[in-house]
Amino acid sequence: MLSRIAENMFWMGRYVERMENTSRLLDVNYHAMLETTAVLEAQWEPLLEITHTQEGYLKHFQSVEAYPVALWLASHEGNPSSVLSSLTFARENARSLRERISTEMWESLNSAYLDLRSRGTLMDEGSLHRFCNSTRDASHLFFGIAEATLPRDQGWYFLKAGRLLERSDNVARLLATFYVTYRSGPNASLILTHHYWTGVLKSVSAFEAYLKEYQGALEAHNIAEFLILSESFPRSVAYSLQSLESCLEHIAEDNPEVEQAVLRELGWLRAQLQYAQNVTEILEGKRINLKGVLESLGEISASIKRTYFAARG
Amino acid sequence: MFENYSHQGFFDEIFGETGQGRPHYRAVLERLSEMGPEEFARRVALSELTFRNQGITFTVYGDEQGIERTIPFDPVPRIIPALEWDVLESGLIQRVRALNLFLHDIYHQAQILEDGIVPFDLVYSSPHYRREMRGVTLPFNAYTHVVGSDLIRGEKGSYMVLEDNLRVPSGVSYMLANRVAMTRIFPRLFRSYGVRPVSQYPTLLLEQLRSFSPRAISEPTIVVLTPGQFNSPYFEHAFLAQQMGVELVEGRDLLVDDGRVWMRTTGGRKQVDVIYRRLDDDFLDPTVFRSDSNLGVRGLMQVYRAGRVALTNAVGTGVADDKAVYAYVPRMIEYYLKENPILDNVPTWLGWEPEGLEYICKHAEELVIKPVNESGGYGLFIGSQATREEREACLVKVRENPRNYIGQPIISLSRHPSYYFDSQKFEPAHIDLRPYILVGQDVQIVPGGLTRVALKRGSLVVNSSQGGGSKDTWVLHHEERTRMEEQ
Numbered sequence: 001m002l003s004r005i006a007e008n009m010f011w012m013g014r015y016v017e018r019m020e021n022t023s024r025l026l027d028v029n030y031h032a033m034l035e036t037t038a039v040l041e042a043q044w045e046p047l048l049e050i051t052h053t054q055e056g057y058l059k060h061f062q063s064v065e066a067y068p069v070a071l072w073l074a075s076h077e078g079n080p081s082s083v084l085s086s087l088t089f090a091r092e093n094a095r096s097l098r099e100r101i102s103t104e105m106w107e108s109l110n111s112a113y114l115d116l117r118s119r120g121t122l123m124d125e126g127s128l129h130r131f132c133n134s135t136r137d138a139s140h141l142f143f144g145i146a147e148a149t150l151p152r153d154q155g156w157y158f159l160k161a162g163r164l165l166e167r168s169d170n171v172a173r174l175l176a177t178f179y180v181t182y183r184s185g186p187n188a189s190l191i192l193t194h195h196y197w198t199g200v201l202k203s204v205s206a207f208e209a210y211l212k213e214y215q216g217a218l219e220a221h222n223i224a225e226f227l228i229l230s231e232s233f234p235r236s237v238a239y240s241l242q243s244l245e246s247c248l249e250h251i252a253e254d255n256p257e258v259e260q261a262v263l264r265e266l267g268w269l270r271a272q273l274q275y276a277q278n279v280t281e282i283l284e285g286k287r288i289n290l291k292g293v294l295e296s297l298g299e300i301s302a303s304i305k306r307t308y309f310a311a312r313g
Numbered sequence: 314m315f316e317n318y319s320h321q322g323f324f325d326e327i328f329g330e331t332g333q334g335r336p337h338y339r340a341v342l343e344r345l346s347e348m349g350p351e352e353f354a355r356r357v358a359l360s361e362l363t364f365r366n367q368g369i370t371f372t373v374y375g376d377e378q379g380i381e382r383t384i385p386f387d388p389v390p391r392i393i394p395a396l397e398w399d400v401l402e403s404g405l406i407q408r409v410r411a412l413n414l415f416l417h418d419i420y421h422q423a424q425i426l427e428d429g430i431v432p433f434d435l436v437y438s439s440p441h442y443r444r445e446m447r448g449v450t451l452p453f454n455a456y457t458h459v460v461g462s463d464l465i466r467g468e469k470g471s472y473m474v475l476e477d478n479l480r481v482p483s484g485v486s487y488m489l490a491n492r493v494a495m496t497r498i499f500p501r502l503f504r505s506y507g508v509r510p511v512s513q514y515p516t517l518l519l520e521q522l523r524s525f526s527p528r529a530i531s532e533p534t535i536v537v538l539t540p541g542q543f544n545s546p547y548f549e550h551a552f553l554a555q556q557m558g559v560e561l562v563e564g565r566d567l568l569v570d571d572g573r574v575w576m577r578t579t580g581g582r583k584q585v586d587v588i589y590r591r592l593d594d595d596f597l598d599p600t601v602f603r604s605d606s607n608l609g610v611r612g613l614m615q616v617y618r619a620g621r622v623a624l625t626n627a628v629g630t631g632v633a634d635d636k637a638v639y640a641y642v643p644r645m646i647e648y649y650l651k652e653n654p655i656l657d658n659v660p661t662w663l664g665w666e667p668e669g670l671e672y673i674c675k676h677a678e679e680l681v682i683k684p685v686n687e688s689g690g691y692g693l694f695i696g697s698q699a700t701r702e703e704r705e706a707c708l709v710k711v712r713e714n715p716r717n718y719i720g721q722p723i724i725s726l727s728r729h730p731s732y733y734f735d736s737q738k739f740e741p742a743h744i745d746l747r748p749y750i751l752v753g754q755d756v757q758i759v760p761g762g763l764t765r766v767a768l769k770r771g772s773l774v775v776n777s778s779q780g781g782g783s784k785d786t787w788v789l790h791h792e793e794r795t796r797m798e799e800q
Contacts, residue, residue, distance in 0.1 A: 099555030
């Protein structure tokens with residue numbers, strides 16, 4: 001497979017997943033925080049932190065407030081990670097892959113893009129939910145079509161690898177931010193704790209699955225365990241990395257002459273998570289911690305690039 | 314639906330001089346009146362949406378607002394009876410054969426120049442004459458592998474060749490997409506008419522590309538080389554690659570090493586045998602042509618000249634579609650084939666010849682003045698529509714560089730009813746025809762081609778970059794034509 005095509009497939013997967021994650025994050029937290037404005041001051045900084053866009057935001061806005069943050073994450077031109085920017089990049093990739101992907105895949109992204117563009121960048125708060133819903137659906141539709149129509153060649157595995165890497169990165173980042181912010185201190189009331197952690201779980205569609213697994217108790221330690229180590233929940237870090245490994249193995253099989261450093265790096269990260277004594281060791285540990293996990297994910301992404309995308313003579 | 318339709322003053326494709334529908338259009342007219350304006354408009358709107366969602370678009374350069382547009386699709390078919398097509402087909406085959414003999418000749422013995430049929434200076438002063446091609450031998454001596462000649466019909470309805478597009482003609486994807494759209498809008502009409510299919514085009518093209526492979530292997534590597542996704546006809550490049558099942562590559566995906574062309578893949582490099590390149594000579598190889606181009610491949614020409622990779626179209630074909638050289642095509646046909654040209658040229662005055670220049674300057678109001686090496690309708694000057702100042706400005710440019718201009722009479726292109734959404738009526742619009750001709754061991758033409766429509770009211774320019782649209786073109790089978798006429 002052409003290196004450029006592989007790279008575009010990979011990034012298309014990442015961008016669509018990013019679009020979905022950001023819109024869910026925005027939708028859940030925006031509406032949840034409105035509910036508690038009477039009890040405490042809403043905190044919007046974490047949303048900027050999770051999406052890694054604090055710096056850019058402060059170039060365009062003076063203070064961190066509800067509406068500007070929503071606008072920033074949804075469709076602000078200056079934010080390369082906004083929902084709209086992610087969709088735009090995904091579509092650009094899809095456009096350059098027209099002859100590679102199924103027509104339906106392209107059409108789903110193209111019509112979502114045209115639809116969003118036609119609404120303009122400024123939205124009122126009333127339409128935010130609809131905006132987020134429609135982009136989340138666009139992602140589901142896109143990957144659903146891919147699942148049903150894309151041949152299982154390297155292109156498929158690169159698309160999936162991009163999606164899984166983005167997803168594990170997102171969950172790890174979310175946890176790294178909120179765990180520090182919300183770790184139940186002695187002062188936190190039950191209502192607030194409940195409120196916080198519900199938001200975290202819903203941000204990654206994990207609320208219902210978590211309740212089933214742990215019978216209802218919203219406890220920071222359990223939630224972290226679930227989001228990092230669950231072997232059955234499809235958005236957990238461990239689950240995503242396991243699927244990622246299988247994708248990269250398929251790709252490696254197709255390219256027997258290529259040196260496979262990336263599989264070693266991924267295997268090492270998985271082993272560290274799998275054989276940690278408990279989740280606290282991962283959250284606060286000296287040998288491995290969430291920051292380290294995020295760094296390793298960055299390394300793995302760079303290594304995929306070096307191995308398969310870099311121009312070689 | 315045809316109230317107040319004016320069929321006079323020009324050759325109308327559907328209505329004869331008396332206003333009667335021509336026999337081969339009767340079934341279409343009946344179906345339209347049966348359908349009624351509302352149902353028709355509904356189906357048209359549906360097809361627009363399909364085109365937009367499928368991203369069948371082109372890019373207009375220099376347009377800040379909308380980078381991508383769909384090419385307006387005009388859902389009234391243009392119909393060509395079988396016998397009419399037979400003449401066009403043999404005329405086009407004759408023409409491309411002569412053009413290929415000419416190209417082979419000027420890059421080898423240059424006999425036609427020695428014999429004084431075509432002037433030396435005219436050929437050697439063309440910026441598209443590529444010295445690098447001298448003495449290079451090509452498979453089947455074929456140069457112009459994909460040709461898109463533009464045909465027009467004048468006041469009496471006789472066909473003429475307006476220009477030969479011998480470099481990288483585009484638009485074939487619209488021909489294919491229009492056909493698919495039409496079968497959805499008018500399924501019943503297809504059943505009653507015997508329309509010759511066009512969908513075989515990608516298969517024919519692929520077979521042809523294979524036949525050029527320098528390596529005698531069963532699965533040569535064929536690629537489509539595109540300048541990238543911001544190039545105007547990018548959609549077409551992707552579409553053709555997909556339909557042929559070959560890789561769509563950009564210059565940066567290819568490299569030259571060890572006297573061969575390779576593409577970069579996830580598993581290492583892979584040798585490339587045939588490149589259907591969709592970029593001009595100028596951008597192919599920065600070591601030989603434009604050094605500022607990063608769209609091409611360094612060292613490509615050397616491999617090509619050594620015969621280790623095939624390029625479609627060949628390098629250097631542009632010299633034969635230089636609009637000044639165009640004027641000599643009928644003479645080429647007589648010279649090489651000893652035949653009379655079946656299809657006429659449009660009368661052409663060359664700025665290059667003193668008499669021609671004088672004529673152009675004196676009669677500028679009655680002429681279309683064109684730069685000889687532009688395409689896409691850019692740089693056209695239409696005398697009848699220009700102000701005095703515009704005319705003077707144009708003639709200044711012509712006098713500065715007469716070699717670069719030709720003048721042609723303003724041809725009253727034939728007209729065909731088109732559906733206009735704003736007036737919700739059929740109105741006449743000027744059209745031309747671009748058939749697609751494949752030249753390899755044999756010459757093959759897909760029946761019909763792309764009919765382009767000047768949708769801007771009163772406009773004579775059909776190019777999509779100038780507000781033109783397109784419509785499906787139906788060439789009928791013999792037996793169907795006869796059956797229709799008997800009815």
